[in-house]
Amino acid sequence: MKVNAKPDHKLLPKAAPKVTARGDAKGKKVNKAWLHDHINDPYVKQARKEGYRARAAFKLKEMDETLGLIKPGYCVVDLGSTPGAWSQYVRRKLSPTGAAVGALNGRIIGLDLLPMEPIEGVVFIQGDFREPEVLEKLEQALLAEQGPVKVDLVISDMAPNLSGIESADAARIAHLVELAVEFAQTRMKPDGALVVKLFHGSGYDDLVKLFQASFKVVKRMKPKASRPTSSETFLVGRGLKNVTER
Numbered sequence: 001m002k003v004n005a006k007p008d009h010k011l012l013p014k015a016a017p018k019v020t021a022r023g024d025a026k027g028k029k030v031n032k033a034w035l036h037d038h039i040n041d042p043y044v045k046q047a048r049k050e051g052y053r054a055r056a057a058f059k060l061k062e063m064d065e066t067l068g069l070i071k072p073g074y075c076v077v078d079l080g081s082t083p084g085a086w087s088q089y090v091r092r093k094l095s096p097t098g099a100a101v102g103a104l105n106g107r108i109i110g111l112d113l114l115p116m117e118p119i120e121g122v123v124f125i126q127g128d129f130r131e132p133e134v135l136e137k138l139e140q141a142l143l144a145e146q147g148p149v150k151v152d153l154v155i156s157d158m159a160p161n162l163s164g165i166e167s168a169d170a171a172r173i174a175h176l177v178e179l180a181v182e183f184a185q186t187r188m189k190p191d192g193a194l195v196v197k198l199f200h201g202s203g204y205d206d207l208v209k210l211f212q213a214s215f216k217v218v219k220r221m222k223p224k225a226s227r228p229t230s231s232e233t234f235l236v237g238r239g240l241k242n243v244t245e246r
């Protein structure tokens with residue numbers, strides 16, 4: 001794929017870990033180490049060079065290049081899309097020339113709790129995916145003259161704010177994944193695919209089982225751009241086992 005190297009957004013460093021309330025030496029040390037790692041991270045540098053808003057673009061890129069997830073003409077829903085790197089990647093992939101602007105062969109809808117700077121050709125909905133009225137907005141965005149458009153690919157990088165209380169965090173993560181599966185079952189084409197981010201730890205095995213019960217093929221992915229020290233991981237489900245018509 002040809003990639004338009006012209007940056008359309010300045011890659012901003014993510015918020016560094018907070019210095020402890022006391023602003024003590026340990027907190028400052030952690031902060032400094034994090035900044036050092038961030039600045040020297042090859043994916044951060046590459047994202048800046050290619051005009052991506054976040055290094056996360058390379059996680060989706062690797063999964064797409066391995067599994068062939070995104071094809072011309074596809075309708076893609078990007079859940080937890082802000083700041084927009086995944087949508088940028090999909091947008092370029094659906095462009096006949098790989099460009100960040102101009103012709104787009106397909107449809108992209110991004111959704112996030114937080115605002116997102118516009119990306120040409122990407123429809124954005126701001127809201128909480130757990131709220132029925134936000135889901136309603138998403139369904140409205142999928143309406144075309146001939147009726148509701150079925151989605152080819154749902155990608156979810158949604159991550160809840162973690163409290164540090166393992167059982168509560170596991171429940172929050174599971175809830176988002178379950179909602180994404182439910183959305184895929186009702187709004188996706190039978191041969192479509194769902195990509196979700198989740199975390200190793202309590203609840204992981206149950207979510208793998210949910211994927212196995214919902215999709216014909218399930219792949220576990222840990223792209224290179226996903227930090228090895230992070231428990232973050234991805235599941236890709238392809239081909240619905242049970243299609244729920246709505």
Ligand SMILES: C[S@@+](CC[C@H](N)C(=O)[O-])C[C@H]1O[C@@H](n2cnc3c(N)ncnc32)[C@H](O)[C@@H]1O
Nearest residue numbers: 056080083084085086112113128129157158159
């Ligand atoms: C890791 S970021 C996504 C990065 C994005 N994939 C990219 O490439 O730029 C996770 C996003 O999930 C969003 N999020 C978390 N919970 C959500 C929810 N319930 N509804 C919608 N968005 C949510 C957060 O606001 C955050 O922007």
